[in-house]
Amino acid sequence: MIRVDKPVAPPAVLLTRGVSKAQTHRNDYGAAPADHRRGTRTFDFDKSVYAAAEVKGELLAAQRSKCAFCESLVRHVSYGAVEHYRPKAGYKQRKGDRLKRPGYYWLAYDWDNLFFCCQLCNEQFKQNHFPLRDGRRRARCHADSIGDEEPLLIHPARLDISNHIEFRQERAVGRTVEGKATVRVLGLNRPELREARTRRLKSLRALLRVRELLHDQIARASTAKLRAELANIDAQLQASQADTAEYAAMARAFLTP
Secondary structure, eight states: OOOOOOOSSOOHHIIIIIHHHHHHHHHHHHHOHHHHHHTSSOOOOOHHHHTOHHHHHHHHHHTTTBOTTTOOBGGGTOOOEEEESSOSSOBBSSTTSOOBSOOSGGGTTOGGGEEEEOHIIIIIIITTBOOBSSGGGOOOSTTSOGGGOOBSSOOTTTSOGGGTEEEETTEEEESSHHHHHHHHHTTTTOHHHHHHHHHHHHHHHHHHHHHHHHHHHHHHSOOHHHHHHHHHHHHHHHHTTSTTSTTHHHHHHHHOO
């Protein structure tokens, strides 16, 4: 997981149709708040707005086609989806809780609340789970302030994630309460993900071994060809740590002394 640098300006569809839809949801809640809290009335969220092609396109560009949470290159194996940091329909403080309604309906089309995610992170792990340090401070409707909340899930575009999550080989380890909750809730150590990271680590170790051999050869008899090979290895190691690289956070931890 690395920080996502999203464009400040939202896609146009969120400023037009998204603003209109959000106001409709506010009006719907205001007309029957008790029904919405009981779940006897629900919101008709418009996926064609929050997951519009231009929204998905800008998120894919900002996230380098990677899942905002696990850093997998999603489109190699699936389409992925635009999903919500704060869940729109309902929420759970703990995974075993009953789903409580309404969710953060007024943020369904909010640019800050939208990210591109892989299917596993969103549908199998995060789902509607959105824990707070103190659940009593949760914003329950659009009249409440989300500024009073203290989310335990790391917001991918707001925090320096390395302060909260570190890597020990292929394993993600929470350094803070938020880091530990994020690793747990999002399943960042699920077996399939650790296997993929392990394969990446093996390739990095192989590059380091080749680099060491080249250094030894250059020390004995330097040639232009050897120096070019060494430069190529260094470029590959550097690229593995770039924002565009799959599992860059792990690579940075492994390669940084």
